[in-house]
Every structure is written in structure tokens, then in C-alpha cells.
Amino acid sequence: xxxxxxxxxxxxxxxxxxxxxxxxxxxxxxxxxxxxxxxxxxxxxxxxxxxxxxxxxxxxxxxxxxxxxxxxxxxxxxxxxxxxxxxxxxxxxxxxxxxxxxxxxxxxxxxxxxxxxxxxxxxxxxxxxxxxxxxxxxxxxxxxxxxxxxxxxxxxxxxxxxxxxxxxxxxxxxxxxxxxxx
Numbered sequence: 729x730x731x732x733x734x735x736x737x738x739x740x741x742x743x744x745x746x747x748x749x750x751x752x753x754x755x756x757x758x759x760x761x762x763x764x765x766x767x768x769x770x771x772x773x774x775x776x777x778x779x780x781x782x783x784x785x786x787x788x789x790x791x792x793x794x795x796x797x798x799x800x801x802x803x804x805x806x807x808x809x810x811x812x813x814x815x816x817x818x819x820x821x822x823x824x825x826x827x828x829x830x831x832x833x834x835x836x837x838x839x840x841x842x843x844x845x846x847x848x849x850x851x852x853x854x855x856x857x858x859x860x861x862x863x864x865x866x867x868x869x870x871x872x873x874x875x876x877x878x879x880x881x882x883x884x885x886x887x888x889x890x891x892x893x894x895x896x897x898x899x900x901x902x903x904x905x906x907x908x909x910x
């Protein structure tokens with residue numbers, strides 16, 4: 729089975745998620761190598777790409793990983809939501825020692841995944857995170873190779889959000905609309 733990161737109660741409609749409450753995981757400071765850990769998580773293999781937008785479960789504000797936030801990402805040994813690096817970077821959530829040892833042992837480099845070896849772990853783990861319909865693993869490739877991806881920084885994301893707010897027309901978008909006439 730894959731190790732699970734960031735499957736918190738607040739990020740799902742079902743309670744009893746594998747990692748409990750995010751509020752219990754928040755710390756005042758992160759690991760000394762937190763930037764490398766965030767980069768590693770950002771470089772993971774996307775398994776299931778979900779088109780949605782989310783907000784930070786603690787602050788309620790949008791963040792740079794809001795688009796596709798519950799997409800599932802892996803390194804072949806661990807599984808996390810696409811937005812998990814945000815919580816590590818912003819709220820310094822705690823990480824399992826096994827994960828830290830694993831990432832440091834591969835020198836923060838995302839490994840390639842041999843699909844035949846990965847598939848049984850995927851099939852075993854997906855029902856635990858609410859994706860029973862996504863098994864069995866079906867892939868046309870034999871190896872998943874890490875692809876370089878541009879990751880938007882927090883400052884760039886904040887500037888984009890501010891610009892979008894400026895470009896919205898003024899008015900009461902929060903008011904309910906009048907019902908239509910029948």
C-alpha cells in the first residue's frame with residue numbers, strides 16, 4: 729500500500745480521513761529542508777487529474793494550487809493531493825519520518841515509476857481515499873518518467889489574484905438573484 733499524505737478531514741466531505749484533522753498537523757515552523765520537500769511534492773506524477781478549484785481549508789483563501797486541488801499525485805511510494813505542498817509550505821504541516829527519510833534518500837529527485845510494480849499498490853490504496861472506481865490501474869506505458877513542470881510561486885499567485893479582483897465588475901455578486909417568472 730502507498731503511504732498517504734494530506735488526506736485530511738477538512739479536505740473531504742467524508743470524515744475519518746487517513747491523516748485526521750489538518751489542524752492537528754499544523755506547526756509553527758517547518759523542516760530545515762522544507763523548500764526541497766515542497767519542490768519534490770510539486771514534481772510528483774499526476775495519477776488522476778481533477779478539474780476543480782478549492783480554497784485553503786484553514787484560511788479560506790485561494791492559493792497557487794487551487795486549480796485541480798484534489799488531483800492525486802505520487803512518487804510510487806507515497807500518494808498525496810495536488811494541494812498538499814501548499815499546506816506544507818504555508819502551514820508547515822507535519823510529515824511522517826518515513827516520508828522524510830524516503831525523500832532525502834533519493835536526494836529530492838522524483839523517481840521514475842515502473843507501472844507493473846506500482847499497479848498493485850495503486851489498486852490497494854485508491855479505495856482507501858475514496859477512489860474505488862479508479863481501480864484496477866490501467867496504463868498504456870510501462871514506465872512513468874517525471875516531467876518538468878513550471879510551478880507558480882506564491883508571490884506570482886497573489887499578484888494574479890489581486891489583478892483578478894481588480895478586473896471584476898463592481899456590484900453585489902453575493903446577493904441572491906430574483907427568481908425567474910414561470
